[in-house]
Amino acid sequence: MDSNINYLVRGFKMLREPxxxxxxxxxLLVNVLIFGGLMTLGFELIGGGIAAILAWLPEWLSFLSWILWPLAVVLVLAIAMYSFSTLANIIAAPFNGLLAEKVEEKLTGKEVEARESFASALASFPRSIWREVQKLGYYLSFALLVLLLSFIPFISPFSGVLWFLLGAWMLSLEYCDYAMDNRGLSFKESKRRIKAARGSTLPFGIMVMAGTMVPIVNLLIMPAAVCGGTILWVEKLQSGQTTNV
Structure with a gap:
Protein backbone atom coordinates (compact mmCIF):
# COMPACT_ATOMS: atom_id res chain seq x y z
CA MET A 1 0.00 0.00 0.00
CA ASP A 2 1.26 3.47 -0.88
CA SER A 3 2.96 5.01 2.16
CA ASN A 4 0.91 8.18 1.68
CA ILE A 5 -2.42 6.44 2.29
CA ASN A 6 -1.67 3.71 4.84
CA TYR A 7 -1.36 5.90 7.93
CA LEU A 8 -4.97 5.24 8.94
CA VAL A 9 -4.46 1.48 8.54
CA ARG A 10 -1.39 1.69 10.75
CA GLY A 11 -3.43 3.76 13.20
CA PHE A 12 -6.01 0.98 13.46
CA LYS A 13 -3.23 -1.52 14.12
CA MET A 14 -1.85 0.66 16.94
CA LEU A 15 -5.16 0.49 18.81
CA ARG A 16 -4.24 -3.05 19.80
CA GLU A 17 -0.85 -2.13 21.27
CA PRO A 18 -0.72 -2.97 25.03
CA LEU A 28 -13.74 5.52 21.76
CA LEU A 29 -16.56 5.93 24.28
CA VAL A 30 -17.16 9.55 23.22
CA ASN A 31 -17.22 8.53 19.56
CA VAL A 32 -19.65 5.65 20.15
CA LEU A 33 -22.06 7.88 22.07
CA ILE A 34 -21.91 10.73 19.53
CA PHE A 35 -22.12 8.63 16.39
CA GLY A 36 -24.56 6.14 17.86
CA GLY A 37 -26.98 8.89 18.79
CA LEU A 38 -26.59 11.14 15.76
CA MET A 39 -26.04 8.65 12.91
CA THR A 40 -29.70 7.65 13.00
CA LEU A 41 -30.79 11.27 12.74
CA GLY A 42 -28.30 11.93 9.93
CA PHE A 43 -29.52 9.09 7.76
CA GLU A 44 -33.14 10.13 8.29
CA LEU A 45 -32.23 13.59 6.95
CA ILE A 46 -30.48 12.25 3.85
CA GLY A 47 -33.71 11.56 1.99
CA GLY A 48 -35.01 15.10 2.58
CA GLY A 49 -31.62 16.60 1.72
CA ILE A 50 -31.40 14.77 -1.58
CA ALA A 51 -34.95 15.75 -2.54
CA ALA A 52 -34.21 19.42 -1.78
CA ILE A 53 -31.02 19.39 -3.87
CA LEU A 54 -32.74 17.77 -6.85
CA ALA A 55 -35.70 20.13 -6.60
CA TRP A 56 -33.28 23.06 -6.92
CA LEU A 57 -31.82 21.59 -10.11
CA PRO A 58 -32.83 23.61 -13.21
CA GLU A 59 -35.31 21.79 -15.44
CA TRP A 60 -32.93 21.75 -18.40
CA LEU A 61 -30.48 19.73 -16.29
CA SER A 62 -33.05 17.24 -15.05
CA PHE A 63 -31.51 14.51 -17.22
CA LEU A 64 -28.51 14.60 -14.87
CA SER A 65 -30.58 13.46 -11.90
CA TRP A 66 -29.24 9.91 -12.13
CA ILE A 67 -25.72 11.33 -11.65
CA LEU A 68 -26.74 13.73 -8.91
CA TRP A 69 -28.27 11.07 -6.69
CA PRO A 70 -24.91 9.57 -5.68
CA LEU A 71 -23.34 13.05 -5.55
CA ALA A 72 -26.17 14.22 -3.29
CA VAL A 73 -25.62 11.26 -1.00
CA VAL A 74 -21.91 12.15 -0.79
CA LEU A 75 -22.81 15.80 -0.08
CA VAL A 76 -25.20 15.01 2.76
CA LEU A 77 -22.93 12.37 4.25
CA ALA A 78 -19.86 14.61 4.00
CA ILE A 79 -21.53 17.47 5.86
CA ALA A 80 -23.21 15.21 8.41
CA MET A 81 -20.16 13.07 9.13
CA TYR A 82 -17.84 16.06 9.43
CA SER A 83 -20.32 17.77 11.77
CA PHE A 84 -20.52 14.67 13.96
CA SER A 85 -16.72 14.33 13.92
CA THR A 86 -16.34 17.98 14.94
CA LEU A 87 -18.66 17.56 17.94
CA ALA A 88 -16.92 14.34 19.00
CA ASN A 89 -13.48 15.94 18.65
CA ILE A 90 -14.45 18.98 20.74
CA ILE A 91 -15.61 16.76 23.59
CA ALA A 92 -12.74 14.27 23.33
CA ALA A 93 -9.94 16.75 22.48
CA PRO A 94 -7.98 16.46 25.77
CA PHE A 95 -8.11 12.66 25.64
CA ASN A 96 -7.12 12.63 21.97
CA GLY A 97 -4.11 14.73 22.91
CA LEU A 98 -3.22 12.25 25.64
CA LEU A 99 -3.57 9.37 23.18
CA ALA A 100 -1.32 11.18 20.67
CA GLU A 101 1.24 11.68 23.43
CA LYS A 102 1.33 7.97 24.29
CA VAL A 103 1.50 6.96 20.63
CA GLU A 104 4.46 9.26 20.01
CA GLU A 105 6.23 7.91 23.08
CA LYS A 106 5.59 4.38 21.84
CA LEU A 107 6.98 5.20 18.40
CA THR A 108 10.04 7.16 19.48
CA GLY A 109 10.86 5.75 22.89
CA LYS A 110 11.16 9.32 24.19
CA GLU A 111 8.95 11.02 26.78
CA VAL A 112 6.60 13.79 25.65
CA GLU A 113 5.94 16.35 28.37
CA ALA A 114 2.30 17.15 27.72
CA ARG A 115 -0.85 15.84 29.44
CA GLU A 116 0.78 12.77 31.09
CA SER A 117 -2.42 11.44 32.75
CA PHE A 118 -6.22 11.51 32.50
CA ALA A 119 -6.33 14.07 35.33
CA SER A 120 -3.96 16.44 33.51
CA ALA A 121 -5.91 15.86 30.31
CA LEU A 122 -9.08 17.05 32.05
CA ALA A 123 -7.20 20.07 33.41
CA SER A 124 -6.18 21.02 29.86
CA PHE A 125 -9.80 21.03 28.64
CA PRO A 126 -10.16 24.85 28.29
CA ARG A 127 -6.97 25.10 26.20
CA SER A 128 -8.09 22.16 24.07
CA ILE A 129 -11.48 23.75 23.47
CA TRP A 130 -9.82 26.98 22.28
CA ARG A 131 -7.70 24.96 19.83
CA GLU A 132 -10.85 23.28 18.49
CA VAL A 133 -12.56 26.68 18.15
CA GLN A 134 -9.63 27.85 16.00
CA LYS A 135 -10.05 24.80 13.77
CA LEU A 136 -13.79 25.41 13.51
CA GLY A 137 -13.22 29.04 12.49
CA TYR A 138 -10.75 27.91 9.83
CA TYR A 139 -13.31 25.39 8.53
CA LEU A 140 -16.15 27.90 8.42
CA SER A 141 -14.12 30.32 6.30
CA PHE A 142 -13.72 27.66 3.61
CA ALA A 143 -17.21 26.23 4.09
CA LEU A 144 -18.66 29.63 3.21
CA LEU A 145 -16.67 29.65 -0.04
CA VAL A 146 -17.80 26.11 -0.94
CA LEU A 147 -21.39 27.05 -0.11
CA LEU A 148 -21.24 30.02 -2.50
CA LEU A 149 -19.71 27.83 -5.22
CA SER A 150 -22.56 25.37 -4.72
CA PHE A 151 -24.97 27.97 -6.12
CA ILE A 152 -23.06 28.38 -9.39
CA PRO A 153 -24.96 26.30 -12.01
CA PHE A 154 -21.98 24.60 -13.65
CA ILE A 155 -20.29 23.88 -10.31
CA SER A 156 -23.29 22.91 -8.17
CA PRO A 157 -23.57 19.35 -9.60
CA PHE A 158 -20.10 18.68 -8.17
CA SER A 159 -20.59 20.43 -4.84
CA GLY A 160 -20.70 17.05 -3.10
CA VAL A 161 -17.11 16.43 -4.17
CA LEU A 162 -16.05 19.87 -2.92
CA TRP A 163 -17.67 19.27 0.47
CA PHE A 164 -16.03 15.86 0.70
CA LEU A 165 -12.57 17.26 -0.07
CA LEU A 166 -13.04 20.11 2.41
CA GLY A 167 -14.06 17.64 5.10
CA ALA A 168 -11.08 15.42 4.26
CA TRP A 169 -8.68 18.36 4.48
CA MET A 170 -10.09 19.42 7.84
CA LEU A 171 -9.86 15.89 9.22
CA SER A 172 -6.22 15.67 8.18
CA LEU A 173 -5.65 18.96 10.00
CA GLU A 174 -7.63 17.76 13.00
CA TYR A 175 -5.83 14.50 13.57
CA CYS A 176 -2.30 15.59 12.67
CA ASP A 177 -2.60 18.58 15.00
CA TYR A 178 -2.84 16.76 18.33
CA ALA A 179 0.82 15.76 18.37
CA MET A 180 1.85 19.29 17.35
CA ASP A 181 -0.33 20.83 20.05
CA ASN A 182 1.37 18.52 22.57
CA ARG A 183 4.70 19.95 21.43
CA GLY A 184 3.50 23.53 21.95
CA LEU A 185 3.36 24.45 18.26
CA SER A 186 0.89 27.18 17.35
CA PHE A 187 -2.13 26.40 15.20
CA LYS A 188 -0.59 28.60 12.48
CA GLU A 189 2.59 26.51 12.48
CA SER A 190 0.53 23.32 12.53
CA LYS A 191 -1.34 24.43 9.40
CA ARG A 192 1.93 25.36 7.69
CA ARG A 193 3.46 21.94 8.23
CA ILE A 194 0.33 20.07 7.20
CA LYS A 195 0.00 22.18 4.03
CA ALA A 196 3.66 21.60 3.18
CA ALA A 197 3.07 17.84 3.35
CA ARG A 198 -0.37 17.78 1.74
CA GLY A 199 0.77 15.03 -0.62
CA SER A 200 0.66 12.83 2.48
CA THR A 201 -1.80 14.61 4.76
CA LEU A 202 -4.66 15.02 2.25
CA PRO A 203 -4.74 11.30 1.29
CA PHE A 204 -4.76 10.53 5.01
CA GLY A 205 -7.73 12.89 5.46
CA ILE A 206 -9.56 11.30 2.52
CA MET A 207 -9.13 7.88 4.11
CA VAL A 208 -10.46 9.20 7.43
CA MET A 209 -13.41 10.94 5.73
CA ALA A 210 -14.30 7.76 3.87
CA GLY A 211 -14.01 5.79 7.10
CA THR A 212 -16.52 8.06 8.88
CA MET A 213 -19.12 6.98 6.31
CA VAL A 214 -18.70 3.24 6.94
CA PRO A 215 -20.88 1.79 9.72
CA ILE A 216 -18.97 0.17 12.61
CA VAL A 217 -15.68 1.54 11.21
CA ASN A 218 -16.84 5.08 12.05
CA LEU A 219 -17.12 4.12 15.72
CA LEU A 220 -13.39 3.37 15.82
CA ILE A 221 -12.26 6.02 13.39
CA MET A 222 -11.43 8.79 15.87
CA PRO A 223 -8.82 6.98 18.02
CA ALA A 224 -7.41 5.25 14.92
CA ALA A 225 -7.08 8.61 13.15
CA VAL A 226 -5.34 10.13 16.20
CA CYS A 227 -2.83 7.26 16.04
CA GLY A 228 -2.43 7.63 12.27
CA GLY A 229 -2.00 11.40 12.48
CA THR A 230 0.64 10.98 15.17
CA ILE A 231 2.53 8.49 13.00
CA LEU A 232 2.44 11.11 10.23
CA TRP A 233 3.82 13.68 12.65
CA VAL A 234 6.69 11.47 13.72
CA GLU A 235 7.64 10.39 10.20
CA LYS A 236 6.98 13.44 8.03
CA LEU A 237 5.87 16.54 9.92
CA GLN A 238 8.18 16.77 12.90
CA SER A 239 11.17 18.09 10.99
CA GLY A 240 9.12 21.01 9.62
CA GLN A 241 10.87 20.65 6.27
CA THR A 242 8.26 18.58 4.46
CA THR A 243 7.66 18.71 0.73
CA ASN A 244 4.71 17.94 -1.52
CA VAL A 245 5.01 14.48 -3.04
Missing amino acids: GIRPFVILP
Whole structure:
Protein backbone atom coordinates (compact mmCIF):
# COMPACT_ATOMS: atom_id res chain seq x y z
CA MET A 1 0.00 0.00 0.00
CA ASP A 2 1.26 3.47 -0.88
CA SER A 3 2.96 5.01 2.16
CA ASN A 4 0.91 8.18 1.68
CA ILE A 5 -2.42 6.44 2.29
CA ASN A 6 -1.67 3.71 4.84
CA TYR A 7 -1.36 5.90 7.93
CA LEU A 8 -4.97 5.24 8.94
CA VAL A 9 -4.46 1.48 8.54
CA ARG A 10 -1.39 1.69 10.75
CA GLY A 11 -3.43 3.76 13.20
CA PHE A 12 -6.01 0.98 13.46
CA LYS A 13 -3.23 -1.52 14.12
CA MET A 14 -1.85 0.66 16.94
CA LEU A 15 -5.16 0.49 18.81
CA ARG A 16 -4.24 -3.05 19.80
CA GLU A 17 -0.85 -2.13 21.27
CA PRO A 18 -0.72 -2.97 25.03
CA GLY A 19 0.65 0.46 26.02
CA ILE A 20 -1.92 2.28 23.89
CA ARG A 21 -5.18 0.45 24.60
CA PRO A 22 -5.96 2.12 27.99
CA PHE A 23 -5.81 5.56 26.36
CA VAL A 24 -8.18 4.53 23.55
CA ILE A 25 -11.12 3.86 25.87
CA LEU A 26 -12.34 7.44 26.51
CA PRO A 27 -12.03 8.72 22.89
CA LEU A 28 -13.74 5.52 21.76
CA LEU A 29 -16.56 5.93 24.28
CA VAL A 30 -17.16 9.55 23.22
CA ASN A 31 -17.22 8.53 19.56
CA VAL A 32 -19.65 5.65 20.15
CA LEU A 33 -22.06 7.88 22.07
CA ILE A 34 -21.91 10.73 19.53
CA PHE A 35 -22.12 8.63 16.39
CA GLY A 36 -24.56 6.14 17.86
CA GLY A 37 -26.98 8.89 18.79
CA LEU A 38 -26.59 11.14 15.76
CA MET A 39 -26.04 8.65 12.91
CA THR A 40 -29.70 7.65 13.00
CA LEU A 41 -30.79 11.27 12.74
CA GLY A 42 -28.30 11.93 9.93
CA PHE A 43 -29.52 9.09 7.76
CA GLU A 44 -33.14 10.13 8.29
CA LEU A 45 -32.23 13.59 6.95
CA ILE A 46 -30.48 12.25 3.85
CA GLY A 47 -33.71 11.56 1.99
CA GLY A 48 -35.01 15.10 2.58
CA GLY A 49 -31.62 16.60 1.72
CA ILE A 50 -31.40 14.77 -1.58
CA ALA A 51 -34.95 15.75 -2.54
CA ALA A 52 -34.21 19.42 -1.78
CA ILE A 53 -31.02 19.39 -3.87
CA LEU A 54 -32.74 17.77 -6.85
CA ALA A 55 -35.70 20.13 -6.60
CA TRP A 56 -33.28 23.06 -6.92
CA LEU A 57 -31.82 21.59 -10.11
CA PRO A 58 -32.83 23.61 -13.21
CA GLU A 59 -35.31 21.79 -15.44
CA TRP A 60 -32.93 21.75 -18.40
CA LEU A 61 -30.48 19.73 -16.29
CA SER A 62 -33.05 17.24 -15.05
CA PHE A 63 -31.51 14.51 -17.22
CA LEU A 64 -28.51 14.60 -14.87
CA SER A 65 -30.58 13.46 -11.90
CA TRP A 66 -29.24 9.91 -12.13
CA ILE A 67 -25.72 11.33 -11.65
CA LEU A 68 -26.74 13.73 -8.91
CA TRP A 69 -28.27 11.07 -6.69
CA PRO A 70 -24.91 9.57 -5.68
CA LEU A 71 -23.34 13.05 -5.55
CA ALA A 72 -26.17 14.22 -3.29
CA VAL A 73 -25.62 11.26 -1.00
CA VAL A 74 -21.91 12.15 -0.79
CA LEU A 75 -22.81 15.80 -0.08
CA VAL A 76 -25.20 15.01 2.76
CA LEU A 77 -22.93 12.37 4.25
CA ALA A 78 -19.86 14.61 4.00
CA ILE A 79 -21.53 17.47 5.86
CA ALA A 80 -23.21 15.21 8.41
CA MET A 81 -20.16 13.07 9.13
CA TYR A 82 -17.84 16.06 9.43
CA SER A 83 -20.32 17.77 11.77
CA PHE A 84 -20.52 14.67 13.96
CA SER A 85 -16.72 14.33 13.92
CA THR A 86 -16.34 17.98 14.94
CA LEU A 87 -18.66 17.56 17.94
CA ALA A 88 -16.92 14.34 19.00
CA ASN A 89 -13.48 15.94 18.65
CA ILE A 90 -14.45 18.98 20.74
CA ILE A 91 -15.61 16.76 23.59
CA ALA A 92 -12.74 14.27 23.33
CA ALA A 93 -9.94 16.75 22.48
CA PRO A 94 -7.98 16.46 25.77
CA PHE A 95 -8.11 12.66 25.64
CA ASN A 96 -7.12 12.63 21.97
CA GLY A 97 -4.11 14.73 22.91
CA LEU A 98 -3.22 12.25 25.64
CA LEU A 99 -3.57 9.37 23.18
CA ALA A 100 -1.32 11.18 20.67
CA GLU A 101 1.24 11.68 23.43
CA LYS A 102 1.33 7.97 24.29
CA VAL A 103 1.50 6.96 20.63
CA GLU A 104 4.46 9.26 20.01
CA GLU A 105 6.23 7.91 23.08
CA LYS A 106 5.59 4.38 21.84
CA LEU A 107 6.98 5.20 18.40
CA THR A 108 10.04 7.16 19.48
CA GLY A 109 10.86 5.75 22.89
CA LYS A 110 11.16 9.32 24.19
CA GLU A 111 8.95 11.02 26.78
CA VAL A 112 6.60 13.79 25.65
CA GLU A 113 5.94 16.35 28.37
CA ALA A 114 2.30 17.15 27.72
CA ARG A 115 -0.85 15.84 29.44
CA GLU A 116 0.78 12.77 31.09
CA SER A 117 -2.42 11.44 32.75
CA PHE A 118 -6.22 11.51 32.50
CA ALA A 119 -6.33 14.07 35.33
CA SER A 120 -3.96 16.44 33.51
CA ALA A 121 -5.91 15.86 30.31
CA LEU A 122 -9.08 17.05 32.05
CA ALA A 123 -7.20 20.07 33.41
CA SER A 124 -6.18 21.02 29.86
CA PHE A 125 -9.80 21.03 28.64
CA PRO A 126 -10.16 24.85 28.29
CA ARG A 127 -6.97 25.10 26.20
CA SER A 128 -8.09 22.16 24.07
CA ILE A 129 -11.48 23.75 23.47
CA TRP A 130 -9.82 26.98 22.28
CA ARG A 131 -7.70 24.96 19.83
CA GLU A 132 -10.85 23.28 18.49
CA VAL A 133 -12.56 26.68 18.15
CA GLN A 134 -9.63 27.85 16.00
CA LYS A 135 -10.05 24.80 13.77
CA LEU A 136 -13.79 25.41 13.51
CA GLY A 137 -13.22 29.04 12.49
CA TYR A 138 -10.75 27.91 9.83
CA TYR A 139 -13.31 25.39 8.53
CA LEU A 140 -16.15 27.90 8.42
CA SER A 141 -14.12 30.32 6.30
CA PHE A 142 -13.72 27.66 3.61
CA ALA A 143 -17.21 26.23 4.09
CA LEU A 144 -18.66 29.63 3.21
CA LEU A 145 -16.67 29.65 -0.04
CA VAL A 146 -17.80 26.11 -0.94
CA LEU A 147 -21.39 27.05 -0.11
CA LEU A 148 -21.24 30.02 -2.50
CA LEU A 149 -19.71 27.83 -5.22
CA SER A 150 -22.56 25.37 -4.72
CA PHE A 151 -24.97 27.97 -6.12
CA ILE A 152 -23.06 28.38 -9.39
CA PRO A 153 -24.96 26.30 -12.01
CA PHE A 154 -21.98 24.60 -13.65
CA ILE A 155 -20.29 23.88 -10.31
CA SER A 156 -23.29 22.91 -8.17
CA PRO A 157 -23.57 19.35 -9.60
CA PHE A 158 -20.10 18.68 -8.17
CA SER A 159 -20.59 20.43 -4.84
CA GLY A 160 -20.70 17.05 -3.10
CA VAL A 161 -17.11 16.43 -4.17
CA LEU A 162 -16.05 19.87 -2.92
CA TRP A 163 -17.67 19.27 0.47
CA PHE A 164 -16.03 15.86 0.70
CA LEU A 165 -12.57 17.26 -0.07
CA LEU A 166 -13.04 20.11 2.41
CA GLY A 167 -14.06 17.64 5.10
CA ALA A 168 -11.08 15.42 4.26
CA TRP A 169 -8.68 18.36 4.48
CA MET A 170 -10.09 19.42 7.84
CA LEU A 171 -9.86 15.89 9.22
CA SER A 172 -6.22 15.67 8.18
CA LEU A 173 -5.65 18.96 10.00
CA GLU A 174 -7.63 17.76 13.00
CA TYR A 175 -5.83 14.50 13.57
CA CYS A 176 -2.30 15.59 12.67
CA ASP A 177 -2.60 18.58 15.00
CA TYR A 178 -2.84 16.76 18.33
CA ALA A 179 0.82 15.76 18.37
CA MET A 180 1.85 19.29 17.35
CA ASP A 181 -0.33 20.83 20.05
CA ASN A 182 1.37 18.52 22.57
CA ARG A 183 4.70 19.95 21.43
CA GLY A 184 3.50 23.53 21.95
CA LEU A 185 3.36 24.45 18.26
CA SER A 186 0.89 27.18 17.35
CA PHE A 187 -2.13 26.40 15.20
CA LYS A 188 -0.59 28.60 12.48
CA GLU A 189 2.59 26.51 12.48
CA SER A 190 0.53 23.32 12.53
CA LYS A 191 -1.34 24.43 9.40
CA ARG A 192 1.93 25.36 7.69
CA ARG A 193 3.46 21.94 8.23
CA ILE A 194 0.33 20.07 7.20
CA LYS A 195 0.00 22.18 4.03
CA ALA A 196 3.66 21.60 3.18
CA ALA A 197 3.07 17.84 3.35
CA ARG A 198 -0.37 17.78 1.74
CA GLY A 199 0.77 15.03 -0.62
CA SER A 200 0.66 12.83 2.48
CA THR A 201 -1.80 14.61 4.76
CA LEU A 202 -4.66 15.02 2.25
CA PRO A 203 -4.74 11.30 1.29
CA PHE A 204 -4.76 10.53 5.01
CA GLY A 205 -7.73 12.89 5.46
CA ILE A 206 -9.56 11.30 2.52
CA MET A 207 -9.13 7.88 4.11
CA VAL A 208 -10.46 9.20 7.43
CA MET A 209 -13.41 10.94 5.73
CA ALA A 210 -14.30 7.76 3.87
CA GLY A 211 -14.01 5.79 7.10
CA THR A 212 -16.52 8.06 8.88
CA MET A 213 -19.12 6.98 6.31
CA VAL A 214 -18.70 3.24 6.94
CA PRO A 215 -20.88 1.79 9.72
CA ILE A 216 -18.97 0.17 12.61
CA VAL A 217 -15.68 1.54 11.21
CA ASN A 218 -16.84 5.08 12.05
CA LEU A 219 -17.12 4.12 15.72
CA LEU A 220 -13.39 3.37 15.82
CA ILE A 221 -12.26 6.02 13.39
CA MET A 222 -11.43 8.79 15.87
CA PRO A 223 -8.82 6.98 18.02
CA ALA A 224 -7.41 5.25 14.92
CA ALA A 225 -7.08 8.61 13.15
CA VAL A 226 -5.34 10.13 16.20
CA CYS A 227 -2.83 7.26 16.04
CA GLY A 228 -2.43 7.63 12.27
CA GLY A 229 -2.00 11.40 12.48
CA THR A 230 0.64 10.98 15.17
CA ILE A 231 2.53 8.49 13.00
CA LEU A 232 2.44 11.11 10.23
CA TRP A 233 3.82 13.68 12.65
CA VAL A 234 6.69 11.47 13.72
CA GLU A 235 7.64 10.39 10.20
CA LYS A 236 6.98 13.44 8.03
CA LEU A 237 5.87 16.54 9.92
CA GLN A 238 8.18 16.77 12.90
CA SER A 239 11.17 18.09 10.99
CA GLY A 240 9.12 21.01 9.62
CA GLN A 241 10.87 20.65 6.27
CA THR A 242 8.26 18.58 4.46
CA THR A 243 7.66 18.71 0.73
CA ASN A 244 4.71 17.94 -1.52
CA VAL A 245 5.01 14.48 -3.04
